[in-house]
Amino acid sequence: MLILGIDPGIATLGYGVIEKDERGACRVVDYGVVKTPKEESLPTRLVLLEDGVNQILKKYHPDEIAMEELFFSKNITTGIAVAHARGVAMLACVKFCPYLYEYTPMQIKQALTGYGRAEKAQMQQVVASMLRLDSVPKPDDAADALAIALCHASVSRFGGLFKVGNTTRTKGHNTVTGTAFQQLMEENGKKQPRKRAPKPQKPAAAPQPQKSARSAPNTAAEIARALVSGMEQENQTDGERK
Numbered sequence: 124m125l126i127l128g129i130d131p132g133i134a135t136l137g138y139g140v141i142e143k144d145e146r147g148a149c150r151v152v153d154y155g156v157v158k159t160p161k162e163e164s165l166p167t168r169l170v171l172l173e174d175g176v177n178q179i180l181k182k183y184h185p186d187e188i189a190m191e192e193l194f195f196s197k198n199i200t201t202g203i204a205v206a207h208a209r210g211v212a213m214l215a216c217v218k219f220c221p222y223l224y225e226y227t228p229m230q231i232k233q234a235l236t237g238y239g240r241a242e243k244a245q246m247q248q249v250v251a252s253m254l255r256l257d258s259v260p261k262p263d264d265a266a267d268a269l270a271i272a273l274c275h276a277s278v279s280r281f282g283g284l285f286k287v288g289n290t291t292r293t294k295g296h297n298t299v300t301g302t303a304f305q306q307l308m309e310e311n312g313k314k315q316p317r318k319r320a321p322k323p324q325k326p327a328a329a330p331q332p333q334k335s336a337r338s339a340p341n342t343a344a345e346i347a348r349a350l351v352s353g354m355e356q357e358n359q360t361d362g363e364r365k
Contacts (some may be wrong), residue, residue, distance in 0.1 A: 125152065128272025129176075129184035129216070130264050131193070131209035133201075134159060136172055137264030140183050141254065141272045149276050151254045152183065154265040165204065169211045169289040176215040189275035191231065191267070226274050234274040246270055 131138035139154040157175030159168035192204070193209055217223050229239040235249045247259040247266045253273055260266040 124187065125185045125274045126272045126275055127188045127216075128184065128268040128270070128275065129188065129190045130267040130271060131191060131205055131212055133165075133168060133204040134161060135174075135210040135262070135264045136175065136208060136212060137262070137268035138176075138179055139260070139265055139268075139269030139272045139292060140179075140185065141269065143276045147276070149254060149273060151256065151260075151269065154260055154269050156262055156264050165207065169207060172208055173215050174209050176212050177219075180215065185220060187192060187224065187275065188216045188220055189226060189271045190216070191271050192225045192227045196332065202288040202330065224275055227306055231270055231274040234277045235270060343356060 124143045126141050126143060128139040128141070137154075138157065138158040140152040141149045142152050143149050157172055157179075159171045163171075190209070190213065193206055213223065226234075232246060233239040233242040235241075235253070236245060241249075243263070247263070247270075250256075250266055250269050250273060251259045254269065260269055
């Protein structure tokens with residue numbers, strides 16, 4: 124099974140690909156980083172991150188993907204930028220592979236060293252030892268990504284507890300069954316009203332021939348004609364009298 128670990132970042136996104144065999148032993152396949160130039164705008168950097176993640180996904184076709192859950196430090200501005208990068212990476216991953224998992228920094232340290240507050244140097248040494256590497260992976264973001272992948276490999280039998288499948292992140296209840304696509308499809312299906320077949324329309328009645336209206340007596344035209352006729356007769360009578 125191929126596992127892709129991702130350490131989100133806006134300037135540097137680390138990735139690590141490991142292979143886990145049936146006995147649970149892991150070996151490194153590849154690791155590295157996706158970098159974005161700091162002089163570029165945020166939208167451009169996000170596009171570069173998406174393109175880099177897509178290239179990794181297409182190259183290795185991971186069976187499962189593990190990602191570090193966002194941890195806000197004192198620098199909220201940097202945390203917001205990392206959140207953008209993490210969202211782009213998560214979107215690219217879930218489009219390619221529905222088996223997406225996430226772990227907190229403390230969970231990763233606990234899984235690899237047995238101590239949730241282990242130092243970075245200690246974590247890197249454990250990663251190199253577990254993967255039987257001659258030296259610590261560089262840069263640090265790549266080593267962190269490998270640690271995330273190893274964490275998932277160690278607790279994959281409990282993977283359902285860490286699977287990303289919901290849209291609300293609440294403490295103590297951060298997973299639900301089913302993939303993100305299935306859930307979204309079900310929610311959209313409930314929201315969309317069923318289309319009812321249009322009722323058959325009654326055929327329009329044939330236009331009835333209009334009855335010729337009888338000339339109503341004493342209409343305005345008749346009255347006008349009568350007045351004109353009366354005036355002519357009166358003028359004619361006056362002329363005869365003269």
